[in-house]
């Protein structure tokens with residue numbers, strides 16, 4: 001294992017050999033699956049990729065000039081009877097909305113309009129006649145909250161109305177995305193449907209709910225979508241057509257040379273302790289070259305291509321244009337992503353032999369067959385093409401339209417990590433903590449699926465040197481596309497505020513930054529509040545991250561201030577952080593209820609849920625409160641910035 005600390009702002013392409021910076025506590029890491037890398041770039045491809053309201057401000061009342069904010073008018077203008085409104089934070093619901101529109105067009109040869117909820121005025125849904133249908137595809141975020149682009153819409157539904165049943169003409173369908181590990185599972189769609197019904201709207205089919213915790217969101221959506229299309233065919237008396245491939249993007253080659261990825265360095269990157277960083281992974285060369293070979297594009301890989309939407313607004317394109325084919329496959333499309341069952345079926349129409357077509361149809365025919373196949377096989381888009389070729393040598397994929405590849409393979413999205421360094425201690429370097437933990441296939445554990453970003457990051461490390469030294473040079477090719485994302489998971493402003501931090505696994509990352517902040521403040525004579533750090537992992541010899549550093553801090557600059565409480569799942573006592581919180585309940589309660597301590601939890605949703613339950617039970621017991629009162633207390637703590645969660649499913 002090696003740790004690299006690389007000064008911010010050095011464009012690696014220009015200056016590949018990086019200067020080692022070795023702050024006092026950064027010298028040794030104790031976990032083999034750990035990597036610390038710098039951040040370099042913002043806006044990696046010289047294009048604006050994701051300027052969306054949910055990533056900028058809560059509301060966006062300004063639309064493109066000339067574009068209506070009236071849903072009814074938009075349907076009239078486009079001659080469409082179906083509006084698909086999406087509320088999404090990280091793009092899944094948005095992707096589903098587009099897929100539904102494509103399926104709709106393919107099956108009925110008529111258009112449905114996909115709309116970002118924040119681009120339209122909520123009250124205009126009341127203007128729709130009964131002959132039109134609105135589809136809501138909405139994710140739940142935060143703690144049962146709407147995504148940033150859906151707040152206005154949900155608030156509008158909650159407001160008092162002058163008329164009874166103002167939405168009595170509205171016919172709607174709804175699908176929600178959520179995760180049952182969260183306390184408020186799919187709360188947004190549940191609330192929206194309840195409110196719509198109470199305002200007189202009528203559902204055309206039961207609400208669908210996807211559950212990320214069961215990894216069934218995709219199949220839940222497909223099932224609901226098929227039912228929706230059946231219902232809508234009947235309601236709108238649409239004529240069914242044989243499914244026919246109609247590209248939604250057009251790909252043309254250009255004579256204008258383009259050098260592929262256009263890097264922009266950002267020498268003044270700033271971050272604050274607790275911020276996040278989004279990393280843009282790059283697909284492995286092998287996967288890219290396999291796909292190029294299978295698509296017969298090897299010799300055209302450096303050709304410049306222009307991607308455009310025929311007759312549509314090019315702003316809706318999900319990949320930047322113009323580009324090269326190899327950049328498209330290497331950077332813009334997530335070619336290592338799992339292959340959807342729908343993709344298998346859609347691919348059948350391009351199979352050049354009957355044998356290949358039957359293979360694909362049999363593989364994708366139902367979710368059980370496909371699920372069992374995936375439980376035994378690691379499938380990516382190129383692996384699927386190869387698989388068919390192995391089955392039938394005559395099957396050729398060189399006629400597969402590039403437009404289909406662009407529409408079908410999900411676009412690359414950045415992966416977000418907590419910054420694990422302190423901006424006070426190390427303002428010129430940001431580090432992240434990454435576990436390289438490939439996922440074994442459920443029915444064939446000998447085969448593992450590598451994580452795209454963790455593998456990419458370790459390949460940068462491996463390509464530099466096998467040395468353990470922090471001064472290992474980074475090769476010119478090892479550039480990293482990254483963007484700092486401000487977060488609210490910040491240490492309290494006053495260093496004397498007591499802290500309770502609960503982490504499992506790589507959830508330790510932000511707390512490492514918090515501790516170094518306080519270590520530096522302690523060294524300047526600032527008063528430091530008491531700190532309890534609960535850390536859980538499998539085994540002290542396996543994944544006790546930053547063990548030496550934590551112990552150094554504990555016995556050094558944070559002596560008498562920091563208490564480390566560890567829980568090891570695979571030691572004899574088999575303890576989890578929740579158990580340790582219970583054991584230390586007396587002190588935790590004193591700090592929380594009497595000393596205004598700030599409480600932080602970082603790690604998996606299930607761990608955070610357990611932690612919250614232990615704290616809630618203890619607070620309830622101490623104060624003699626019922627569940628509602630405890631919940632009100634917790635919400636108040638959140639508002640006062642004394643309760644923070646950074647969790648993932």
Ligand SMILES: Cc1cc2nc3c(=O)[nH]c(=O)nc-3n(C[C@H](O)[C@H](O)[C@H](O)COP(=O)(O)O)c2cc1C
Nearest residue numbers: 088089090091092093139142144178179182185186
């Ligand atoms: C920070 C965060 C908070 C979440 N909170 C909830 C929640 O309270 N209830 C729920 O059912 N799902 C919750 N989820 C799960 C999301 O709804 C789920 O990941 C969904 O697929 C995201 O869709 P999107 O990509 O369209 O934003 C949360 C996810 C994240 C990352």
